[in-house]
Amino acid sequence: MHAFDVLGDPVRRRIIELLADGEMSAGEVGAIVQREFGISQPGVSQHLRVLRENGFTTVRPQGTRRLYAVDPAPLQELDHWLERYRSFWNQRLDALSTEIARGRSRRRPDSGESPSDRRTRRRSGGTDG
Amino acid sequence: MHAFDVLGDPVRRRIIELLADGEMSAGEVGAIVQREFGISQPGVSQHLRVLRENGFTTVRPQGTRRLYAVDPAPLQELDHWLERYRSFWNQRLDALSTEIARGRSRRRPDSGESPSDRRTRRRSGGTDG
DNA sequence: CGCCTTTATAACCACCGTCTGATATTGTTG
DNA sequence: CAACAATATCAGACGGTGGTTATAAAGGCG
Numbered sequence: 639m640h641a642f643d644v645l646g647d648p649v650r651r652r653i654i655e656l657l658a659d660g661e662m663s664a665g666e667v668g669a670i671v672q673r674e675f676g677i678s679q680p681g682v683s684q685h686l687r688v689l690r691e692n693g694f695t696t697v698r699p700q701g702t703r704r705l706y707a708v709d710p711a712p713l714q715e716l717d718h719w720l721e722r723y724r725s726f727w728n729q730r731l732d733a734l735s736t737e738i739a740r741g742r743s744r745r746r747p748d749s750g751e752s753p754s755d756r757r758t759r760r761r762s763g764g765t766d767g
Numbered sequence: 768m769h770a771f772d773v774l775g776d777p778v779r780r781r782i783i784e785l786l787a788d789g790e791m792s793a794g795e796v797g798a799i800v801q802r803e804f805g806i807s808q809p810g811v812s813q814h815l816r817v818l819r820e821n822g823f824t825t826v827r828p829q830g831t832r833r834l835y836a837v838d839p840a841p842l843q844e845l846d847h848w849l850e851r852y853r854s855f856w857n858q859r860l861d862a863l864s865t866e867i868a869r870g871r872s873r874r875r876p877d878s879g880e881s882p883s884d885r886r887t888r889r890r891s892g893g894t895d896g
Numbered sequence: 897c898g899c900c901t902t903t904a905t906a907a908c909c910a911c912c913g914t915c916t917g918a919t920a921t922t923g924t925t926g
Numbered sequence: 927c928a929a930c931a932a933t934a935t936c937a938g939a940c941g942g943t944g945g946t947t948a949t950a951a952a953g954g955c956g
Contacts, residue, residue, distance in 0.1 A: 642777075646772055646774065646775015647775070651769075663932085678915075679933075682933095683935080686933095701922090701931090702931055702933070703923090703932060704934085707917065711847060722784075723837075723839050723927065727842070746899085746911090792902085793903060806944085808902095809945085813945085828953085832901095833904085899933085902954105904949100904951070905949080905950070907947085909945085909946080912943090912944105915938100915941100917936105918935105918937090919934100926928095
């Protein structure tokens with residue numbers, strides 16, 4: 639699962655935001671998220687699981703509590719994806735279109751970049767990262 | 768709809784990547800995406816509509832063709848969201864956890880930041896941007 | 897005008913992500 | 927050990943997303 643897929647959910651984004659300020663217990667995260675989004679404890683727990691299993695958080699037990707912390711590695715993946723577009727917003731958009739058009743006339747045959755997650759069919763249940 | 772929601776789909780991400788190299792017609796985008804993802808022309812068109820309606824692309828008619836270009840403004844939104852996490856991956860992770868814990872002990876009562884998109888219920892169909 | 901191409905839209909639908917209430921698991925305390 | 931707290935997991939429901947085929951709309955050409 640791609641980092642964007644994980645963060646394409648507002649609850650999970652919010653959890654990452656909360657954890658950015660520092661380690662929190664599942665319950666603390668839950669209290670806030672339950673209030674803000676109006677979902678149940680198991681609902682929150684499922685989102686925590688997605689984050690955990692996709693490397694966005696680390697978790698350590700402290701008694702009955704589970705302390706979650708953000709793991710920034712997958713976020714770096716997003717940052718890299720965005721690199722190509724950073725130059726875009728430092729320039730005028732119409733002037734950029736012209737430059738892009740020029741750059742496009744000498745288009746590279748193979749940019750050597752792997753395209754975004756490719757799926758044959760959503761129905762196949764092909765979820766790869 | 769939040770920028771992450773839009774890009775939380777691999778087809779739409781791919782389309783943005785394609786357009787980053789320069790303006791393309793809907794058909795050109797379609798040919799690539801249909802081959803890579805194995806979806807139909809209307810399927811591609813629907814994704815283009817989502818991108819268009821959420822400000823990720825501009826479109827201009829050229830005869831029967833529609834030329835799409837990337838509009839980077841919403842991507843900037845992502846970049847801002849990521850700012851907070853950039854410092855994370857420039858440091859050792861365990862040392863960072865310690866610092867975060869310290870910073871957490873003097874937690875601000877109100878960070879003044881709007882939380883991620885808040886929904887009452889997914890069932891309510893509350894999709895706001 | 898008819899014919900063709902391009903591409904958007906309409907109408908429909910399957911499935912999977914996200915939700916729920918119930919329950920299991922983990923840990924602590926008296 | 928029982929009781930409690932914290933939280934993960936289970937089993938099932940369901941609606942929205944992302945897909946389809948058919949068709950409409952827009953434009954160009956002979």
